[in-house]
């Protein structure tokens with residue numbers, strides 16, 4: 005390798021880190037603010053304190069919100085993963101120009117501005133009596149997140165060798181067995197990634213939540229929204245840190261799960 | 275009901291496959307006998323895989339019927355046909371060990387655990403992979419993967435085994451070994467093998483019968499030496515081995531012997547069947563190894579041509595001598611390299627001669 009290209013490579017790396025920092029910094033500002041000893045939103049100067057975390061985890065309201073958000077995000081992730089995966093497999097099996105059109109249509113929830121979706125959900129949920137309920141939240145978030153799963157699972161299926169499906173059928177397995185024993189194991193990383201994205205989408209969703217939740221359902225983002233409007237309590241910053249930590253944990257988990265399979269298999273050999 | 279003789283085994287009746295307006299397989303009729311080793315041989319794109327996929331049940335024929343022991347199986351889904359298949363590239367399940375791959379068809383058939391255990395062990399022994407049973411496919415060499423694919427396809431005792439260029443990914447030396455193993459396996463398991471290849475040597479050395487295909491059509495069917503010695507078309511003569519083609523019009527037909535003029539010389543040919551009439555244009559195929567090459571002699575040749583050596587290629591066991599025949603073109607002859615008394619040089623004029631029954635009358639073949 006010559007010096008010039010390795011220098012260019014260094015600049016490229018530095019640039020990439022700068023951009024990354026620029027993207028991440030606004031999110032990280034919550035961390036110092038959450039450690040302020042003051043009663044108002046501020047960056048700590050002389051000392052730091054965990055009082056806002058103590059407040060967060062001793063307040064029934066905040067704990068209930070965290071719990072609600074977790075339940076809704078898990079429910080939405082499961083529902084979206086099932087729907088998105090089935091959709092992706094169906095479209096993959098049909099695989100015509102018509103199914104490509106359907107795929108584009110199914111991606112619409114990702115493209116439509118959230119405020120439009122929110123209004124639509126509100127109108128329909130009123131009629132269905134789903135307003136301000138766990139079920140309504142889970143279904144709405146699942147609908148928003150299913151296209152994510154559709155994308156990740158479709159990508160995994162595009163890499164799936166169709167000969168494996170033929171081999172399975174040739175060996176006597178009908179479609180359900182083939183799905184369970186050959187197709188699912190091969191696209192598992194795609195399904196997992198989709199599930200994590202769906203979880204994250206629901207976990208910090210606020211726009212649709214504001215429209216269809218009222219008294220009973222109070223998710224974490226909604227509690228933060230209220231907290232920041234009514235007073236400048238730094239507990240909101242602590243909640244933001246919790247939000248980020250859970251999101252990062254989910255991402256990390258998905259990376260570990262999809263990576264972990266290959267090396268585990270490799271060590272089995274000797 | 276068709277007569278019982280022809281209803282035993284696999285029968286293809288007028289099988290065709292169209293992709294849009296393109297016809298990949300055209301009107302294939304074939305009787306595959308029980309237990310035989312049948313090879314589909316043809317250049318890439320000649321429709322071999324499409325034909326095999328229709329037999330396996332992965333492609334719906336556009337026309338025609340497939341029958342097994344007299345029963346149409348065209349409506350039977352692939353998973354119910356019970357044909358083993360070794361795919362191009364093997365298609366081993368990457369997340370399953372060798373053992374799990376071979377056990378898969380047995381588990382799917384819900385066989386008892388103990389029976390699966392012993393059958394997998396038996397298959398592992400058959401392909402000599404016992405010590406690799408815990409490995410994943412990607413931890414095996416190409417030859418080992420190929421054997422796993424074979425063991426998996428044979429573990430449920432299929433009546434018919436379909437193989438799509440199973441040796442394509444192996445290097446030449448290994449290929450020869452595996453060819454022998456495959457033939458041996460065929461003798462031992464007694465299943466019908468339908469084997470796809472574009473390699474003529476493979477086809478000749480392994481098969482009971484060879485089906486030569488081109489442009490989706492069956493060109494000729496026969497035992498390897500039948501096809502080699504008596505090709506019916508220019509394509510068959512050229513695809514299975516090499517051939518020179520002598521073209522001329524018949525000047526005399528004397529019983530079974532006909533004469534024609536090629537490049538100003540009289541060439542005689544002894545026919546097997548009906549001889550063409552005087553004046554007809556004929557094409558004679560002549561194998562390179564059936565030509566005697568000798569230094570220019572004094573006596574005129576009774577059946578041959580004179581040519582100038584344009585190139586010599588050494589292949590270890592033999593030489594290929596390419597000669598230019600004035601007014602005709604190039605003629606290739608093959609000469610054994612060992613104890614060959616003659617040393618030829620490029621530019622030298624030589625006598626090319628052959629026996630009257632060395633040539634084969636072939637048709638040009640209209641489709642191309």
Ligand SMILES: Nc1ncnc2c1ncn2[C@@H]1O[C@H](COP(=O)(O)OP(=O)(O)O)[C@@H](O)[C@H]1O
Pocket residue numbers: 293296298316317318319320321322323324325
């Ligand atoms: N699914 C398909 N759609 C369109 N054309 C196809 C398809 N499968 C095969 N073909 C065409 O059919 C011809 C025969 O293909 P194939 O059966 O794979 O030949 P071979 O195995 O002898 O190389 C080729 O020209 C190929 O391009």
Ligand SMILES: [Mg+2]
Pocket residue numbers: 322323362
């Ligand atoms: Mg092929």
